[in-house]
Amino acid sequence: MTLATGNALSLVTGIIAAGLYGNIGIKVVYINIVEDWLNGPRLLSRKGRIVWSTFIIGAAIPQIQTITGLIAAIAIMQFSYTFPLFLRVGYDVITDAMMADEPYTPGRGASGRVDTWRQWSRWKRGLFSGRWYFKLFNLVTGLGALAMACLGMWGAGKSIQVTFAHAGAATSFGCNPPV
Secondary structure: OOHHHHHHHHHHHHHHHHHHHOOOOHHHHHHHHHHHHOOOOOOOOHHHHHHHHHHHHHHOOOOHHHHHHHHHHHHHHHHHHHHHHHHHHHHHHHHHHHHHOOOOOOOOOOOOOOOOOOOHHHHHHHHHOOOHHHHHHHHHHHHHHHHHHHHHHHHHHHHHHHHHHOOOOOOOOOOOOOO
16 A cells, blocks of 8 residues: 555545534635635525535534544544555555565466465465564554544544433524523
């Protein structure tokens, strides 16, 4: 896995987080930037209502901060820290296992594999040859990131449980102020 792939995964999760965090500020941003600076459609026009509907969807989610924490533990932590390390371990195992194979020759017909993944010799070569210490480090760090994500999911779940256990918890489109 290249550095660019890891950055792309982080970018995607950052965009998801920005969408979740931006539910309140979208009206201010829309009026000040889209309407004033870019001469975009007024908020009450048909096109403006389509853009504004994203704000309504965001406002319909009660306790957005606790749900955002859960999303961060489920997706952002995984795509930023867990998946890249595990993908790197898998890539290194595959490339190290290929070292004993003959190089590919177009038009030859058969591949130059010495053994298959069903045989222990390929697994042994993939896991324990090359930079085995780098694979071990990435595996242990990935398991640590997975443990942290699980703790984040547990903590976010407890936070959601405590938030909604109180009688004054805000709900979607409620008339009672949460304060």
